[in-house]
Amino acid sequence: MKNFKFSKRxxxxxLMFVAVLALPFITDALLGRGWVRIxxxxxxxxxxxLGLNIVVGYAGLLDLGYIAFFAVGAYCYALTxxxxxxxxxxxLFPDGVHLSFWIVLPMAAMLAGGMGVLLGAxxxxxxxxxxxxxxxxxxxxxRIFMNNLNAPVNLTNGPxxxxxxxxxxxxxxxxxxxxxxxxxTLPSVHLYFYLFLGFAALVAFVxxxxxxxxxxxxxxxxxxxxxxxxxxxxxxxxxxxxAFAMGAMFGGVSGTLFAGFQGFVSPESxxxxxxxxxxxMVVLGGMGHIYGVILGGLMxxxxxxxxxxxxxxxxxxxFGKVIIDPESLRMLLFGIALIVVMLYRPAGxxxxxxxxxxxxxxxxxxxx
Amino acid sequence: MEIFLQQxxxxxxxxxxxxxxxLGYTMVYGILGLINFAHGExxxxxxxxxxxxxxxxxxxGVSPLLALxxxxxxxxxxxxxxxxxxxxxxxxxxxxxxxxxxxxTAIGVSIVLQNLAMxxxxxxxxxxxxxxxxxxxxxFGAIIxxxxxxxxxxxxxxMAGLMVVVHxxxxxxxxxxxxxxxxxxxxxxxxxxRVISITFMIGSALAAVAGLMVSANYGLAHYYMGFLLxxxxxTAAVLGGIGNLRGAMLGGLLLGLIESLGAGxxxxxxxxxxxxxxxxxxxxxxLIAVLVFRPSGLLGERLAExx
Amino acid sequence: MSLLALSGIGKQFGGLHALSExxxxxxxxxxYGLIGxxxxxxxxxxxxxxxxxQPNAGEFRFNGCSYQAAKPHVxxxxxxxxxxxxxxxxxxxxxxxxVMIGRHVRTQAGVFGALLRNKAVRLEERACRARAHELxxxxxxxxxxxxxxxxxxxxxxxxxxxxxxxxxxxxxLALDEPAAGMNATETEALKALLQGIRKxxxxxxxxxxxxxxxxxxxxxxxxxxxxxxxxxxxxEQVRNNPAVIAAYLGADDE
Numbered sequence: 015m016k017n018f019k020f021s022k023r024x025x026x027x028x029l030m031f032v033a034v035l036a037l038p039f040i041t042d043a044l045l046g047r048g049w050v051r052i053x054x055x056x057x058x059x060x061x062x063x064l065g066l067n068i069v070v071g072y073a074g075l076l077d078l079g080y081i082a083f084f085a086v087g088a089y090c091y092a093l094t095x096x097x098x099x100x101x102x103x104x105x106l107f108p109d110g111v112h113l114s115f116w117i118v119l120p121m122a123a124m125l126a127g128g129m130g131v132l133l134g135a136x137x138x139x140x141x142x143x144x145x146x147x148x149x150x151x152x153x154x155x156x157r158i159f160m161n162n163l164n165a166p167v168n169l170t171n172g173p174x175x176x177x178x179x180x181x182x183x184x185x186x187x188x189x190x191x192x193x194x195x196x197x198x199t200l201p202s203v204h205l206y207f208y209l210f211l212g213f214a215a216l217v218a219f220v221x222x223x224x225x226x227x228x229x230x231x232x233x234x235x236x237x238x239x240x241x242x243x244x245x246x247x248x249x250x251x252x253x254x255x256x257a258f259a260m261g262a263m264f265g266g267v268s269g270t271l272f273a274g275f276q277g278f279v280s281p282e283s284x285x286x287x288x289x290x291x292x293x294x295m296v297v298l299g300g301m302g303h304i305y306g307v308i309l310g311g312l313m314x315x316x317x318x319x320x321x322x323x324x325x326x327x328x329x330x331x332x333f334g335k336v337i338i339d340p341e342s343l344r345m346l347l348f349g350i351a352l353i354v355v356m357l358y359r360p361a362g363x364x365x366x367x368x369x370x371x372x373x374x375x376x377x378x379x380x381x382x
Numbered sequence: 383m384e385i386f387l388q389q390x391x392x393x394x395x396x397x398x399x400x401x402x403x404x405l406g407y408t409m410v411y412g413i414l415g416l417i418n419f420a421h422g423e424x425x426x427x428x429x430x431x432x433x434x435x436x437x438x439x440x441x442x443g444v445s446p447l448l449a450l451x452x453x454x455x456x457x458x459x460x461x462x463x464x465x466x467x468x469x470x471x472x473x474x475x476x477x478x479x480x481x482x483x484x485x486x487t488a489i490g491v492s493i494v495l496q497n498l499a500m501x502x503x504x505x506x507x508x509x510x511x512x513x514x515x516x517x518x519x520x521x522f523g524a525i526i527x528x529x530x531x532x533x534x535x536x537x538x539x540x541m542a543g544l545m546v547v548v549h550x551x552x553x554x555x556x557x558x559x560x561x562x563x564x565x566x567x568x569x570x571x572x573x574x575x576r577v578i579s580i581t582f583m584i585g586s587a588l589a590a591v592a593g594l595m596v597s598a599n600y601g602l603a604h605y606y607m608g609f610l611l612x613x614x615x616x617t618a619a620v621l622g623g624i625g626n627l628r629g630a631m632l633g634g635l636l637l638g639l640i641e642s643l644g645a646g647x648x649x650x651x652x653x654x655x656x657x658x659x660x661x662x663x664x665x666x667x668x669l670i671a672v673l674v675f676r677p678s679g680l681l682g683e684r685l686a687e688x689x
Numbered sequence: 690m691s692l693l694a695l696s697g698i699g700k701q702f703g704g705l706h707a708l709s710e711x712x713x714x715x716x717x718x719x720x721y722g723l724i725g726x727x728x729x730x731x732x733x734x735x736x737x738x739x740x741x742x743q744p745n746a747g748e749f750r751f752n753g754c755s756y757q758a759a760k761p762h763v764x765x766x767x768x769x770x771x772x773x774x775x776x777x778x779x780x781x782x783x784x785x786x787x788v789m790i791g792r793h794v795r796t797q798a799g800v801f802g803a804l805l806r807n808k809a810v811r812l813e814e815r816a817c818r819a820r821a822h823e824l825x826x827x828x829x830x831x832x833x834x835x836x837x838x839x840x841x842x843x844x845x846x847x848x849x850x851x852x853x854x855x856x857x858x859x860x861x862l863a864l865d866e867p868a869a870g871m872n873a874t875e876t877e878a879l880k881a882l883l884q885g886i887r888k889x890x891x892x893x894x895x896x897x898x899x900x901x902x903x904x905x906x907x908x909x910x911x912x913x914x915x916x917x918x919x920x921x922x923x924x925e926q927v928r929n930n931p932a933v934i935a936a937y938l939g940a941d942d943e
Contacts, residue, residue, distance in 0.1 A: 076485050136674040143417045144620075144673060146485055151613055151666040162659045220804060227803030228796050228814075231782075235790045237480075238779035245739060245773075247765030247794025247857055256800070286609070290493055297486055338501055346497040352490030353472055356483045 034211065038204040049319075050203040054275065056315035057210035058268055063295040063311035064217045064304065065264025070293065071302035072230060073257035074237025075138075076146040079153025080292055083126040083262040085160065085284035087269025090122035091115065092176040092279045093169070102168045115182045119270050126266025127259040134258040139251055145258075153289055160281040175280025182209060182274040190277075206275050213271060217264055221304050224260075233257055234302070287345055294348045297355055300362025309364050318344050384523035389646040390639065391521075395530045395599060397638020398537030402592040403615030404622065404630035405544065406585030412561045412625035413581050414477075419488035420468055421589060422612015423495035424461050428590030429603040430503050432457035436511055446513035457590040464495075465586025466579055474575070492609075499605040510601045533595045540588060541631050547584075548627060557581060561625070610662060614641075617669040623682025632680060640664055690753060692717045692861055692892050693738070693769075698747035700733055700916075707733040708916045711747070715861065720883065720893040722907035722924075724900060726936055730916040731896050732774065735865055738894070739771045740764040752860055766794050768860035772850040772867060774896075778838040784849055785834035788821035791856025824852040828882060844875045851882070855891075862886060863894040868902050880906055904928065912936065 041049045062084060069077045093099055095118060097110030133152055137145045164172030181190035181202075189205040224230045232253050235243040244250045273279050291314060299310020321340040329336050355362060403425055410418045435453030440446060472487040518527045548554035559567040560577045568574050596611065597603035614637060622633025645661035672679060691714040700708040708730045715721045725731050736742040737749075740761035749756045751767055759767075770791075779787050796817055802810040825834055828848040832841060838849060847867060854862055864883075868876045876899065883906060887893055897903045903910060904924040912920040912927060914936040920927050927933055 070482070074480070074482055076482055078489060136670055140673060140677055142481055143485060144677075146419075146489075147417060147613070147616055148669065148673070151617075151669060154610070154613070155663055155666050158660065158662055162656075166655060223804050223806060224800070227806075227810075228793060228798045228817075229800055229803050231786060231790050232793050234782055234786070235779050235793075237482075238781055239777050241741065241761075242773065242777040242779065243790070244761040245741070245765060245771050246791050246853065247762050248790070249760075249762045260800075287493075290489065293486075293489070342497045342500050345493055346501070349490045349493030349495075349497065352493070353487045356479075356487045356490070357472075357475055360479070360483060 035208075038207045042201075042204075047201065047203060050201075050207065052316065052319050054203055054206050054210055056312050057207065057214050058272055058275075059292065059295065059315040060308050060311035061210070061214045061217050061268040061271075062265060062292045063299070063307050064214070064221050065261045065268065066292050067296050067302065067304070067307045068221060068224070068233075068264070069257055069261035070296050071307065072225065072233040072237065073254055074233075075142055075254060075258060076293075077149045077258070077261065077289075078146050078286075078293070079149035079151070079156070079289055080261070080265055081284045081286075081289040082149075082153040082156040083130060083265030084269040084272065084288075085156055085279075085281075086126045086129055087122040087266035087271075088273040088279045088283070089160065089170065089176075089269075090125060090266070091118045091270045091273040092179050094118050094121075095180040095274070096176055096178050098171060098176045098178075101171070112180055115180070115270070115274050119267060122266045122270045123263045124266075126269070127263040130259040130262025131255055134255050138254045138258065150286070153284075153286055157281050157284060160284070170281075173281060175278060175282070177278040179273050179277045179279070181277065182206075182271070184209075189274075210271060210275075213267065217267075218304055218308065225302075225304070229253070229256070237302075290345075290348060290352075294352055298351050298363060300364045300366065301360075303362065303364060303366035306362050306364035306366070310362070314348075317347070385646060386643075387522055387524035389642045391524055391526050391530070393639035393642035394635065395526075395533055395638070396642060397618075397635035398534050399592050399595050399599070399611075399634075400615050400618045400637050401631045401634025402537055402540060402588045402595070403611060404618040404634045405541070405627060406589050407616050407619040408622070408624055408627060408630040409557075409581050409585045411619070412627075413557065413578060414473070416473065416484055417488070417616065418468075418473075418582075418585075419485070419612070420472070420491040420495060421585065422608035422610075422615070423492045423499075424464055424468075424586050424608070425589040425593040425596070425611055425615075426499060426603075426605065426608030427464055427495060427593070428457045428461045428586075429593030429597040429607065430499055430508070430605070431460045432590065432594040433508050433510060433597055433603045434503075436513075440511055440513075446511075450513055454591065454594055457594060458587045461586040461590035461593075462583040465582040465589075469579060469582040474578075492612075496605060496608065503605055505605065507602045507604050508597075510597050510603065529598050533599060536591065536595070540591060544584070544588070545627065553577075553580065614662075614665040617665045617672075620679055621668060621672050623679025626679065626681045629679055629681035636680075637665060637668060640668060691715060691750075692752060693894075694748075694750040695738070696748045698734070698737060698744045698749070700730075700737055700742055700744050706916055708737065708744070711913070711916070711918050713911050713918060713921065715892060715894060716909075717860075717892055718887065718890060719908040720887055720895060720906055722903040722910040723894065723896045723913065724898075724903055724910060725913035729913040729936075731913055732865065733916075734913065735771075735863060735894075735896055739769055739863055762794070765857055765859075768858070769863060770854035770857040770859035770861070771863040772847075772854055772865055774865040774869065776846050776850060778846055778849060778853070780839035781837060783835045784825060784830060784832065784838055784841060785818070785821050787838050787849055788824050788852050788856045789817055791824075791853040792817045792820060794857050821852075821856065824855055825849075827855075828852040829878070844871060847871065847879075848882070851886075855886070859891060861892045861894060865896050866898060867895070868897060868899050876902060 037053060038050045041053055066077060066080045069075050094111045094113040095115060099107045100110040133148065137148045160170050161173050163170040170176065181188045183189065187193060189209060190202050192199060192201045193205060194200065232243065232248045235246065235248055236250050236253060240250055295310040295314045296307050298314065299308070300306025318340065321344055325340045325343060326336055329338065403421065406421045407418060410416060432453045435456045436449055439449035439453060468491055472491050473484050476483045476487060514528060516527045516529050518525045548557060556572045556577045559570065559572055560574055564574055596607065615634065618633035618637040619630045621637055622629025622631070641661055641664045644664040645658040648656050648658065648660055693715040696712040698708055698711040711734060723731055723734065733742065737744050740759050740763065743758040751769065754767065756764065779790065796813050798810045798813055822834060828851055830845050830848060832845065838846065841849060868879055871879060880902065883893055895903065895907060907924060909922060910924050910927045911918055912933045919932045919936060920930040
C-alpha cells in the first residue's frame with residue numbers, strides 16, 4: 015500500500031517534469047515564439063523572486079532595492095562580455111573584453127554578494143525599517159551611476175546602455191543559434207529556457223535545503239522575534255547579513271543570465287518598479303514558501319502580457335482608444351495586491367503546508 | 383565667494399522644504415514607530431492638487447492673490463483626507479501585525495498613489511503658472527528671488543506653529559503622551575486612534591504645503607517627484623534624530639545645505655570626474671554615514687535600537 | 690566558586706538609575722529567587738544578566754569567565770538561557786521548530802552543510818529533532834509537535850518557552866515570571882517541573898510576583914527596591930526582614 019502511494023507520487027512528479035520540459039514546445043505551438051521568450055523571462059523572475067524570498071520570506075528583512083543586485087550582475091557581464099570597454103580603454107582592450115560567461119558568473123555572484131554585505135552591515139544592527147529605506151536609496155543610486163558613468167570615461171554608456179553582449183556558450187556552442195539534438199530542432203529561446211530552468215531549479219533546491227536546515231530555522235526565528243532569537247544564542251547580525259548576501263548573490267546570478275540572454279542592458283531595466291514587482295511576487299505567492307513564490311513569479315511575469323492582450327483591445331472596443339495604458343494598470347494592480355494581501359491573506363495565495371493546515375484547523379475550531 | 387553664498391541660499395530654500403516633509407515622517411514615527419513610506423507621495427499629491435486648482439482658478443479669471451491661498455487650502459484638505467485614509471486602510475488594521483506587514487502595505491500605498499497620479503495627471507511635467515512677478519534680489523552678489531523668500535518665511539512660520547501646537551495645546555499634550563506610551567495614554571483617557579489620525583492629517587497638511595513650495599520653486603510638478611523628495615526628507619529626519627521634531631527641522635536644513643554645497647563643489651573635489659548630476663547621491667551618503675556613526679541622529683535621545 | 694557573580698552592577702537610562710551597586714552570587718544547583726515591588730529593577734537586572742542590556746558599571750562573572758558588554762547570543766552560548774515575562778515564542782513556527790531553534794547554539798551545520806546535507810549534518814539534524822521531541826514530552830506538551838506555537842494554550846506556551854530554553858543546555862535557566870497568569874493547578878505543575886529541572890543539575894533564577902511560589906521553591910531569595918538590593922538570604926530570613934516588609938508595605942498603595 016505504501017509502495018503504491020509512493021509510486022503514485024513519483025509518477026506525478028515525473029509527469030510534471032515532462033510537462034515542464036515540453037513547455038517551450040507547447041507554448042511555441044499554441045501561442046507562438048514570442049511567448050516562449052516571455053516564458054524565459056518568467057523563469058528569470060522566478061529566480062529573482064526565490065532569491066528575494068530568502069531575504070524577505072525567511073529572514074523577514076524588507077529589501078526594496080533588490081533589482082540593484084540584478085543590475086550589478088547584468089552590468090558585470092555586459093562590461094566583461096562585450097566590445098564596450100574598447101570605447102573606454104582603446105589601448106588596453108582594442109576589441110573589448112570577452113570573458114567566458116562561466117567565468118563571469120561566479121565573479122558577478124561574489125560581487126553582488128559583497129555589495130549586499132557592504133550595504134547590509136551598517137543597517138542590519140538597526141531596526142528593519144532602516145534596511146528598507148537604505149535599500150530603496152541604493153537601488154536609486156545604482157541607477158544614477160549607471161546613467162552617468164559614461165563621462166569622462168565611458169564605463170556604462172549612460173542611458174543608451176550596453177549592447178552586443180556575447181551570448182551564453184555551453185561547450186563552445188552559442189545559445190543564440192538554433193541547435194538540433196537527436197533530430198529535435200531547438201531554437202535559441204528554447205535553449206535559454208532549459209538553461210534558465212536549470213538555474214531556477216538550482217536556486218529552488220538551494221532555498222529548499224536552507225529552509226530545512228539549522229540556518230533556515232535561525233532565519234525564521236529572527237523573522238518571528240529577533241530578541242528571542244538572540245536570547246536563544248543566534249548571532250542575529252551575522253545571520254541577517256548571510257541572508258542578505260545570499261539573496262544578493264542570487265540576484266547577481268540572475269542578472270548575469272539576463273545580460274547574456276538579452277544581449278543588451280540599460281538602466282531602464284532596473285527601475286524601482288522592477289524591485290516592487292519582485293517583492294510583489296514573493297508577497298503574493300506566499301512569503302517563505304518556495305512553491306508559493308514560484309507561483310507568484312510565474313503569475314506576475316505573465317500578467318503584463320495578459321494585460322497587454324486584454325486591456326488594450328477591451329478599451330479600444332469600449333472607448334475607441336486606450337485610456338489606461340497596461341503598464342500603469344499593472345503597477346496599480348501590484349500596489350493594490352501588496353495592500354490587500356497583507357491585510358487579508360498575509361501568508362499569500364499559496365501558504366506553506368503547515369500554515370495551511372493551521373488555517374484549516376482555525377476555521378474548524380471556529381465552527382465548533 | 384558669490385558661488386558659496388548662492389549655494390547656501392539654495393540649500394536653505396531646499397532645506398526648508400525637506401524640513402517640512404521630514405516633520406511628517408518624524409511625527410508618525412514618534413507616535414507609531416513606523417516609517418510612513420507613502421509620505422513622499424502625499425507631497426506629490428499635494429503639489430498636483432494645488433497646481434490643478436491654481437490652473438483652473440486662474441483660467442476662470444480669479445486673481446492670483448486669491449487663487450493661491452484657495453488652492454493651497456484645497457490641497458491641504460485633500461492631503462489631510464488622504465493621510466487619514468492611508469492610516470485607516472493600510473496601517474491601523476496592522477498595528478499589532480509583524481513589523482514587515484505595515485512596511486509592505488506602505489510601499490503598496492506609494493505605488494498606488496504614484497500610478498493613480500500618473501493616470502490622472504499624465505506622465506508629463508506640469509508647469510507652475512506665473513502668479514507674481516518673481517523679482518530677484520541681490521545679496522552680496524548672490525541671488526534670492528521672491529518665491530524663495532516666501533518659501534523660507536512660510537516654512538519657518540509653519541514650524542513655529544507646529545511647535546506651539548505640540549507643546550502648548552491639549553492636543554499636543556495628547557500627542558506626546560501617545561508617543562511616550564500608547565497604553566498608558568489610553569488608560570488616562572486619551573483617544574489614541576483619534577490622536578494618531580490627527581497626527582497623520584497634520585503631517586499630510588504640511589506635506590501639501592511642501593509640495594506646493596517645491597513646484598513653485600522649480601516651476602514644475604510631476605507624478606514621480608514624491609519618491610526622491612520623500613527619500614531625502616526621510617534622510618533629513620534620521621539625520622536630526624527620528625521622532626524628534628526639532629531634529630527634523632535641523633536635519634532638513636542641514637541636508638539642504640550639504641546637498642547644495644556638495645553639488646556645487648563635487649566637480650572641484652573629484653577633479654571634474656563627477657558633476658552635479660550626482661547631487662542625489664549626497665543624501666544617500668549622509669543617510670549611510672548617520673546610520674553607521676550616530677544612528678540616533680543629531681538630536682535623538684532615544685537609541686534607534688530598541689528592545 | 691559561584692556560577693554567576695555580579696558585583697557593583699549599575700544601569701542608567703538617561704538620568705534614571707534603574708540599578709545601582711547590585712551585587713549577588715548564584716551558586717551552582719540552587720534555585721535563586723528575585724523579588725521586589727513593581728519598578729524595583731527586577732526586569733532590568735534580569736535583562737542585564739541575559740545580555741539584553743549592557744550594564745554601565747560593575748563586574749559580571751559567569752562560570753569562571755568575565756563578560757563585558759556581552760551580547761545575548763554570547764551569553765546563551767556560555768550557558769544562560771531565559772524565558773520572557775510576556776511570552777516571546779516564534780509564533781508562526783511549530784512547537785517542534787521552536788525547541789529545535791533552541792538547539793542552534795549547540796549544533797554546527799553551516800550553509801555548506803545545509804546544501805550538501807552530508808552524513809554528519811543528517812545525524813546532527815536527527816539528534817536535534819529527537820532531543821526536541823524529548824524536551825516537549827518533558828515539559829508536558831501533549832499536542833502534536835507540528836502545532837504552531839501561537840495555537841497552543843497559554844500554559845503550554847509558557848512550558849514551551851521553558852523547553853526552548855532547556856534546549857540550549859543551559860547552566861543557568863533564568864525565568865521571568867513563569868507563573869504569571871497561571872491558575873493554582875498550573876502553578877503547582879510548574880513548581881514540580883522546576884524542581885525536576887534543578888535535579889538535572891541546572892541552576893534556576895526566578896523572578897516572580899507570586900511570593901508564595903518563591904518562598905516554597907527557592908533556596909535563597911534576593912529583594913530589590915529602587916534598583917538596590919535590600920535583602921538576601923533564605924526565604925524565612927527575608928520574609929521577616931524589616932526593610933523588605935517596609936518596601937512591600939510602602940508599595941501597597943500603588
